[in-house]
Amino acid sequence: MMDLKGVTLQFDDFTALxxxxxxxxxxxxxxxxxxxxxxxxxxxxxLSGVYKAKSGNVLVDGEEVFDNVNAKKKIFFINDETVQFGGMTLKELKEFYKGYYESFSGELFDSLNDVIKLPVNKKMDKFSKGMKRQAIVITGIAAQTDYLLLDEAFDGLDPTMRIIVKRMLVDAMIDRKLTTVISSHNLKEINEVCDSAALLHQGKILFNRDLDSIKGNVHKIQAAFKGEMTKENFTDMEVLHFERRQSITYMIVKGDLEFIKNNINEKKPDILDIIPLTLEEIFIYEMEGMGYDYKGNN
Amino acid sequence: MFFYAVSNRGYDDIIGMRYSNAGNLLSGAVQIFTERMKLMFNIDLLSRTPIYEQLYKKILELILKQELKTNDKLPSVRELAKELGINPNTVAKTFQMLEHDKVIYSLAGRGSFVADVKTDVITEKALSGFDTAVREALAAGIPKEELNNRINQIS
Structure with missing residues (x-):
C-alpha cells in the first residue's frame, strides 16, 4: 500500500500540495x-521518491520512500515527459533497466514487444512520440515492480494501443497483484480502469472514494408539487443542488434510492422522475457542493 | 471546466471488436469467448449504473434466458476483464456477489460455473421490482382495484 500523510509541498511561494x-x-x-x-x-x-515532502510522510509499504533504494525498487514511474534515453536503442533500454530492477523480466519484455513490434536496434530519438511512450510502458510492465505509476498514462497512444496496454495491465494485476496509480484528466478512462479515485483541485483533495460506491448513490430528481416547495422542505435529505424552474423542482440528492423515493412520495408529487447521475455529473455537483464554481475558471 | 466530453461509444465498440485478436495474443489462455459471447456480455461503460451491477444483472439475465445453463463454465475474471476492457477487481467483485447469492459456484483452479439456480431466486428478484412499483403506485394515490385490473389486463 501507499500512503500520503499530511503532506505539504511548496515550490518557492507556490503551494503545490x-x-x-x-x-x-x-x-x-x-x-x-x-x-x-x-x-x-x-x-x-x-510517491516515486523524486520529490521530498516539506512536511508529512510519504510511505510505501510503511517505509519512507525518499532516498530509500529498497522502497524505490518496488516502484516504476512512467513520466509524462517522453523518454530521456534518446541515444539508446530499445535493446539498450532493456539492459539498462535490467541492471536496476532485479525483478525485471527480459522474457516478458520480449513477449510484450512481440505484440507491439517496436524496432529493437533503432535509436529511440528516431521514434515517434507514441512509440517512445509504448517503449517505456512495456519497460514498466516488464520491470515487474509491485507499483506502477503512470502519469497521463494513455496520452499519445492510439485506440488500439490503449486496449492492448489495458490488457497488459489486467494480466499484471491478476498475476502478481500489481498496484497501479494512474493520473488523468479523462474521467472516462479512469472509470474504466480504476476501482477508486481521488479528485485533486488546487493542491487539495476534494474527495477520494471507491468509484462503484459513488455511482448509484447520487440522484437527479425532477418533480412537480402542488404547493410551493423550497429547499427547507427537504432538510431530512442530503440535497447537493436545488433549483426551481416554473412549476418543476430539480434536485441533486445523495443517498439511498428507496429512502429518497419514499421521502419525496410522502410529499405527494404530481410528477416524480428519479435518474441516477453519471460520474461526470457527480463530480461537478460535488465540487459545487464544496463551494467550487465549476462554471468559473477553476 | 476540465472534464472531457464523453466520446462516442459506438467507436470504442468497433475498435474493441476489431483489435481484440491482437490483445488475445497476450494471454496463453484458451479463448472460449465467441463473438456471440462477446455480444452477450456487452456492457455500457458510460452508463449511470455501476459496472459491477450491470455485469451482475447481465449474468442473471443470461441464466434466466437459458443462454447460460446449470454447470456451464463462465469466462474467467481475466477473460472478462480483457474482453470488456474493465478492471479485473470489478469482475472479481461481481463474481463474489454472484457466489454469495448462490447464482454461481467456483471450483479451485477450474473456474466459476452456473449453479443450479432455483428459478424462485430469480423470481424473487423480479418480484422485488414489482413490489416497489406497487408501493409507488399506491403512494401516488392509484386505487388498489385499478392495480388489480391492470394485472388482469396484462396476464
Whole structure:
C-alpha cells in the first residue's frame, strides 16, 4: 500500500500540495483526477521518491520512500515527459533497466514487444512520440515492480494501443497483484480502469472514494408539487443542488434510492422522475457542493 | 471546466471488436469467448449504473434466458476483464456477489460455473421490482382495484 500523510509541498511561494492524505490499497488501480496544475504529477513524483515532502510522510509499504533504494525498487514511474534515453536503442533500454530492477523480466519484455513490434536496434530519438511512450510502458510492465505509476498514462497512444496496454495491465494485476496509480484528466478512462479515485483541485483533495460506491448513490430528481416547495422542505435529505424552474423542482440528492423515493412520495408529487447521475455529473455537483464554481475558471 | 466530453461509444465498440485478436495474443489462455459471447456480455461503460451491477444483472439475465445453463463454465475474471476492457477487481467483485447469492459456484483452479439456480431466486428478484412499483403506485394515490385490473389486463 501507499500512503500520503499530511503532506505539504511548496515550490518557492507556490503551494503545490496542501496537507494531503491519501491511502492506496495494494492490488488496486487508483485514479488521480484533476485539471492541469491541480497537483497530480506532484503526487506521483512524491510517491516515486523524486520529490521530498516539506512536511508529512510519504510511505510505501510503511517505509519512507525518499532516498530509500529498497522502497524505490518496488516502484516504476512512467513520466509524462517522453523518454530521456534518446541515444539508446530499445535493446539498450532493456539492459539498462535490467541492471536496476532485479525483478525485471527480459522474457516478458520480449513477449510484450512481440505484440507491439517496436524496432529493437533503432535509436529511440528516431521514434515517434507514441512509440517512445509504448517503449517505456512495456519497460514498466516488464520491470515487474509491485507499483506502477503512470502519469497521463494513455496520452499519445492510439485506440488500439490503449486496449492492448489495458490488457497488459489486467494480466499484471491478476498475476502478481500489481498496484497501479494512474493520473488523468479523462474521467472516462479512469472509470474504466480504476476501482477508486481521488479528485485533486488546487493542491487539495476534494474527495477520494471507491468509484462503484459513488455511482448509484447520487440522484437527479425532477418533480412537480402542488404547493410551493423550497429547499427547507427537504432538510431530512442530503440535497447537493436545488433549483426551481416554473412549476418543476430539480434536485441533486445523495443517498439511498428507496429512502429518497419514499421521502419525496410522502410529499405527494404530481410528477416524480428519479435518474441516477453519471460520474461526470457527480463530480461537478460535488465540487459545487464544496463551494467550487465549476462554471468559473477553476 | 476540465472534464472531457464523453466520446462516442459506438467507436470504442468497433475498435474493441476489431483489435481484440491482437490483445488475445497476450494471454496463453484458451479463448472460449465467441463473438456471440462477446455480444452477450456487452456492457455500457458510460452508463449511470455501476459496472459491477450491470455485469451482475447481465449474468442473471443470461441464466434466466437459458443462454447460460446449470454447470456451464463462465469466462474467467481475466477473460472478462480483457474482453470488456474493465478492471479485473470489478469482475472479481461481481463474481463474489454472484457466489454469495448462490447464482454461481467456483471450483479451485477450474473456474466459476452456473449453479443450479432455483428459478424462485430469480423470481424473487423480479418480484422485488414489482413490489416497489406497487408501493409507488399506491403512494401516488392509484386505487388498489385499478392495480388489480391492470394485472388482469396484462396476464
Amino acid at each position: 496542501d496537507n494531503i492524505n491519501l491511502h492506496i490499497e495494494k492490488g488496486s488501480a487508483f485514479g488521480l483526477l484533476g485539471s492541469n496544475g491541480a497537483g497530480k504529477s506532484t503526487v506521483l513524483r512524491l
